[in-house]
Amino acid sequence: MSTVYREFRFLMRERSALLWLGLAFMSATIAVVLGLKEVSEQRTTIADLITADQVEREVVKKDLADWGSAAYYSFHLTYDEPSDFAFAALGQRDLSPWKHRIRMLALEGQIYESDTTNPDFALIGRIDFAFVASLLSPLFLILLLHDLRSRERAAGRLDFIEATASGKMIWRTRGLLRTTLLWLCLVLPLWVGGIIAGASLMVLLIASAVVLTHLLIWWLIASWVANKDYTSAVNLVSLIGVWVVLAVITPAAIKAGVNVAVPIPDGGEILLTQREAVNDAWDLPKQATFEPFVKRHPELADYAKIDTPFEWKWYYAFQQVGDQNAESLSHAYLDGRIKRDVITSSLALLSPPVLTERLLQKQAQTDVAASIAYEERVRAYHADLRSWYYPKLFKDVEFETELLSLRPQYSTD
Amino acid sequence: MNNALEANSLSINRSGKPVLNDISFTVPAGEIYALLGGNGAGKSTTLLTFLGFLEAASGSVSVQGEQVNKNVKKAREAIAYLPEAATLYGHMSAYENLRYFLDLANAKASDSELNEALDSVALQTAARSQHMVTYSKGMRQKTAIALAILRDSPILLLDEPTSGLDPLAIDEFNRLARKLADQGRTILMVTHDVYGACQVADRIGLLRRGKLVGAFDRTEGEIDTETVHRAFAERAST
Numbered sequence: 001m002s003t004v005y006r007e008f009r010f011l012m013r014e015r016s017a018l019l020w021l022g023l024a025f026m027s028a029t030i031a032v033v034l035g036l037k038e039v040s041e042q043r044t045t046i047a048d049l050i051t052a053d054q055v056e057r058e059v060v061k062k063d064l065a066d067w068g069s070a071a072y073y074s075f076h077l078t079y080d081e082p083s084d085f086a087f088a089a090l091g092q093r094d095l096s097p098w099k100h101r102i103r104m105l106a107l108e109g110q111i112y113e114s115d116t117t118n119p120d121f122a123l124i125g126r127i128d129f130a131f132v133a134s135l136l137s138p139l140f141l142i143l144l145l146h147d148l149r150s151r152e153r154a155a156g157r158l159d160f161i162e163a164t165a166s167g168k169m170i171w172r173t174r175g176l177l178r179t180t181l182l183w184l185c186l187v188l189p190l191w192v193g194g195i196i197a198g199a200s201l202m203v204l205l206i207a208s209a210v211v212l213t214h215l216l217i218w219w220l221i222a223s224w225v226a227n228k229d230y231t232s233a234v235n236l237v238s239l240i241g242v243w244v245v246l247a248v249i250t251p252a253a254i255k256a257g258v259n260v261a262v263p264i265p266d267g268g269e270i271l272l273t274q275r276e277a278v279n280d281a282w283d284l285p286k287q288a289t290f291e292p293f294v295k296r297h298p299e300l301a302d303y304a305k306i307d308t309p310f311e312w313k314w315y316y317a318f319q320q321v322g323d324q325n326a327e328s329l330s331h332a333y334l335d336g337r338i339k340r341d342v343i344t345s346s347l348a349l350l351s352p353p354v355l356t357e358r359l360l361q362k363q364a365q366t367d368v369a370a371s372i373a374y375e376e377r378v379r380a381y382h383a384d385l386r387s388w389y390y391p392k393l394f395k396d397v398e399f400e401t402e403l404l405s406l407r408p409q410y411s412t413d
Numbered sequence: 414m415n416n417a418l419e420a421n422s423l424s425i426n427r428s429g430k431p432v433l434n435d436i437s438f439t440v441p442a443g444e445i446y447a448l449l450g451g452n453g454a455g456k457s458t459t460l461l462t463f464l465g466f467l468e469a470a471s472g473s474v475s476v477q478g479e480q481v482n483k484n485v486k487k488a489r490e491a492i493a494y495l496p497e498a499a500t501l502y503g504h505m506s507a508y509e510n511l512r513y514f515l516d517l518a519n520a521k522a523s524d525s526e527l528n529e530a531l532d533s534v535a536l537q538t539a540a541r542s543q544h545m546v547t548y549s550k551g552m553r554q555k556t557a558i559a560l561a562i563l564r565d566s567p568i569l570l571l572d573e574p575t576s577g578l579d580p581l582a583i584d585e586f587n588r589l590a591r592k593l594a595d596q597g598r599t600i601l602m603v604t605h606d607v608y609g610a611c612q613v614a615d616r617i618g619l620l621r622r623g624k625l626v627g628a629f630d631r632t633e634g635e636i637d638t639e640t641v642h643r644a645f646a647e648r649a650s651t
Contacts, residue, residue, distance in 0.1 A: 015504075160496045163466075163494040
């Protein structure tokens with residue numbers, strides 16, 4: 001009988017270990033199911049929005065009479081399709097918007113006029129696989145490993161076992177076997193979910209390796225504490241203490257420290273600045289709008305003047321100037337988020353749960369980088385819309401409804 | 414005769430306090446040596462030192478001629494150790510425990526060999542498939558001894574083997590120990606049971622506060638219950 005098989009049979013007779021492994025399997029299964037459901041709902045929402053968007057455009061098109069109203073009344077759907085592995089780590093998709101309906105108006109306010117930020121999720125996060133793997137799995141492992149030796153000592157069996165086994169390898173075998181079985185209980189639902197969602201083999205392999213590495217780190221910690229010859233209760237309290245420090249206190253300290261070290265404006269500040277600029281423009285001389293606008297669009301300088309109280313080109317010019325006014329804040333916000341993310345990724349080495357969660361989010365493309373990439377795609381698309389509309393608005397090109405079908409289309413690439 | 418176990422000027426400290434103080438004794442192969450002493454005399458410490466769990470402050474212990482601290486694994490392979498509690502796994506039957514611990518010791522036994530060993534320790538057949546949590550201490554002890562038999566270890570270290578057993582079970586155990594010694598196994602048992610030791614041991618050492626304060630040899634006619642009991646009461650009981 002091989003050592004591993006012997007210990008496996010032994011473990012199969014141990015009710016408490018089976019209970020914890022069963023609970024871990026259930027937690028992972030529930031997390032995967034909830035993740036798949038959420039991603040499916042997001043996909044359905046996107047599909048519904050695409051349909052509704054097309055229907056609305058056709059309806060609106062009939063009443064359009066000029067380029068200005070066409071730009072004003074047309075909404076353009078943008079969205080960030082969830083990846084095939086997003087079910088495992090919803091990450092920023094709980095906190096940052098992944099869909100917008102933008103217009104040719106000032107953009108920054110539209111981006112940060114989020115409709116998805118849920119204070120509950122911002123506080124505790126969603127119970128997805130990343131949550132189970134990063135936060136709960138160490139607890140399951142602690143429960144499985146904390147008394148491996150100490151309960152044998154309490155039962156008067158420790159010396160007997162070590163004398164019979166001629167050494168201490170048995171504890172390593174038992175510990176690693178439990179760690180491996182816990183890993184299987186976690187990754188089995190993940191793989192089933194991954195196959196259902198069509199996740200790539202490589203992503204699943206990397207995610208499984210991340211979870212295994214995380215568990216091995218906790219196995220080392222648990223083995224180190226268990227070798228101190230304390231009682232089971234002391235081992236358990238010590239390991240829970242380590243978990244609190246690494247999974248709760250350290251991440252909170254990292255977040256607080258990074259926030260202090262890298263102050264950034266918030267989305268509301270950007271929105272307010274941009275809207276104030278837009279609202280003020282109504283009362284300012286037209287030239288106050290056209291001057292900063294022409295600096296960005298010198299090719300339209302000859303057309304940047306109006307003789308009437310209102311013209312669409314002036315209206316869209318001050319929308320853009322609104323964005324220009326908020327630009328420094330927006331850049332600071334963007335740069336700050338990137339900087340915070342970079343610093344946090346280094347400091348995450350201090351907290352295995354944080355590191356695990358971030359690595360899984362990276363595989364799921366639900367991390368900060370993915371969220372920022374989506375925002376950049378929205379900005380690029382909005383810029384394309386402006387480039388398409390501006391010549392028509394400023395050069396008084398005759399309006400043709402048919403040409404609207406040539407408007408830039410949003411692409412998820 | 415070769416010495417299976419040997420302690421040379423052995424001193425052991427635990428938690429900074431001396432527990433064994435310069436003791437020396439030998440156990441030739443095939444003999445039963447009983448180390449008698451009261452609580453805290455250092456009896457169990459002596460056994461743990463032969464198993465390599467404790468390091469000598471000075472002196473040395475040897476198993477089959479080899480110093481334990483130089484090859485702990487080899488020493489443990491030669492020894493079957495029965496701790497006082499002899500607590501095998503309660504959620505497993507005698508069969509399952511034997512198979513598990515035999516595998517742990519890299520030993521093998523067929524079903525008939527298991528039954529043979531359990532027969533030799535007179536464990537009731539009906540009990541063998543029951544979870545050991547239902548066993549009496551005597552039954553647990555018998556199972557543990559069956560394990561030692563199956564391991565075919567040349568040396569047995571027994572910690573208070575008769576403690577808590579009823580007189581009939583003690584009698585059975587003593588007969589079994591004698592049988593094993595007659596088969597060539599060396600037994601070092603630590604006990605405070607003077608009568609049991611006198612019944613079964615070839616030699617007896619009296620241990621008091623970590624010092625060997627008396628020795629008796631059956632071949633010299635020195636072992637009789639009255640003599641040993643008197644010496645124990647005078648020299649070793651406190």
